Amino acid sequence: MNNDDQKKYNILQNIMQKLNQKYIALPENETKRNNKLLVVIDRIVQKIRSKSPLFDNLYQNKYYGGSYYDNLKISQPSEYDLDCVLCLPKIAEPTVEVSDKPGYVHVVLNMQALEKKVDEAPKYIGLEKLLKGNRLCAKKVKSWMEGLMALILPTTLVVKIDDSEYSVKDTFFVVPKSPSDTDTVYWRLSFQEQERELISGYAVMKPTIRLIKKIRDRYQHKIASYFIKTVFLWELENVDKNLWNKTLSYVFMTSLQNRTTDMHLQMLRKYAQYIAHKNIPYYWNKDYNLIGDLSETTTNCIANKLKNIADEVDRNYQNSPYDIVQYFCMDSCLLQKSTLKLSSKKFRWLKDLREELEVKRADEARDRNELMKVISMVNKKVDDLVKKTEPSKDDFLDLLLDSNETLTRTSNFQSQQNL
Incomplete structure (x- = not known):
């Protein structure tokens, strides 16, 4: 691939970097703040251990997973994947069996062997209730965990436990995710x-993933981050x-050569293409299609939209590089006008919102402030921009990204007040 190919999309580099840094990646202060909030998890776990001898004896450690800890989160975190790693007793001879459904396994226990160990068996009273036959039942385990959470947490606190993980071997986990509500003894690797x-x-690599996730959110495509x-x-x-170590615009938009097929695809x-083929194979078992449940109508709609976006960027990026912003932000019309003019009235909602927040209750003071x-800050940028005789498109881009972030944070704040 020659230098001209590598420089083809350089005109987009600054724009895409700003999109990623200011609008998509989490600000450092938000990350630090949310890390502090997670301290409460230790207290929750200790409380559960004090209430349940079975959980106390099975509990091994915590594992934080999901987009936030993979540094792939694209919005202010409102939930975290807390994986409680539970170690099944070796004396119960836990084994993993391949199931008839690709990507899923059965977890089998020998309870008779456990019961023979009179010194150890009392530690695991209740474990037999989590089985269906000799197989660990995902549905029963999740119900058990939900019951423990209900014992110690206020009814108004929303806690995501669906992805809690239970260790069988040190090298991997199995999670209580079943193919359907009726397949209760299936666990996913x-x-x-x-x-x-x-x-x-x-x-x-991660900035490119975040950009694609932002397009997904912008058009409400039903494709999981995973x-x-x-x-x-x-x-x-x-x-x-x-x-993957070249520029962001190059990796996101430039044709990449597939070493196997010698094809070039952005x-x-x-x-x-994965969506159009209606097949994203599970990385650890390619016979399991992650999007197999999506209808052909849905996958065609998403694939066509993505293709149209790529086609439009290819047609317009040389003459109108800022047009790419519309695929990530709702209010991108500011950047698409040939005559750049800014009316402070357009951002009157910021001043109105400030006045509304001033009357919120005192116990909301920290988040409100x-x-x-x-x-x-955004109000000041609006005022400063209005005073400029010839504002640049970079000025508009900064304001657009800041105002979009404010809308998102406002929505999150108001949602929290309605809980």
Whole structure:
């Protein structure tokens, strides 16, 4: 691939970097703040251990998973994947059996062997209630965990426990995710730590994933974050790994050469191709199709939209590079006007919102004051921009990204007040 190919989309680099840094990646202060909030998890776990001898004896440690800890989160975290790693007793001879459904396994216990150990058996009273026959039942385990949470937490606190993980062997996890509500003895294999290592160390791998996730959110495509990450796991095998250390615009938009098929596809187009083929194979068992349940109508609609976006960027990026912003932000019309004019009335909602927040209850003061600082900052940018005789498109881009962030944070704040 020659230098001209590598420089083809350089005109988009600054714009895409700003999109990622200011609008998509989590600000450092938000990350630090949310890490502090997670201290409460230790207290919750200790409380559960004090209430349940069975949980206390099974509990091994915590494992934090999901987009937030993979550094792939694209919005202010409102939930976290807390994986409680439970170690099944060796004397119960836990084994993992391959099931008839690709990607899923059975967890089998020998309770008779456990009962013969008179010194150990009392530690695991109640474990037999979590079985269906001799197989660990995912539905019963989740219900058991929900019951323990209900014992110690206020009814108004929303806690996501669906992805809690239970260790069978040190090298991987199995999670209580079943193919359907009736398939209660199926568990899904999970290799979160291995996946985290696989996607680490590549300069623009994670920013590229975040950009695609933002397009997904912008158009409300029903594709899970894990499915998008899986596409990139497969592409790590298909393309030269050095490509992931080039510029963000190059990796996101430039044709990448597949070492196996010698085909050139943009990463955005490659993602669209997986959707169009209605097949994102599970990385650890390619016979399991992660999007197999999606209808052909849905996958065609998503694939066509992605293709149209890539086509439009290719047609317009030389003359109108800022047009790419519309695929990530709702209010991008400011950047698309040929005559750049700014009316402070357009952002009157910021001043109105500030006045509304000023009358909120005192016990909401911390979150309210933090949001008001952001609103004041954007208000000042509006005022400063109005005074400029010839504002640049970069000025508009900064304002657009800040105002979009404010809308998101406002929505989150108001949602919290309605809980």
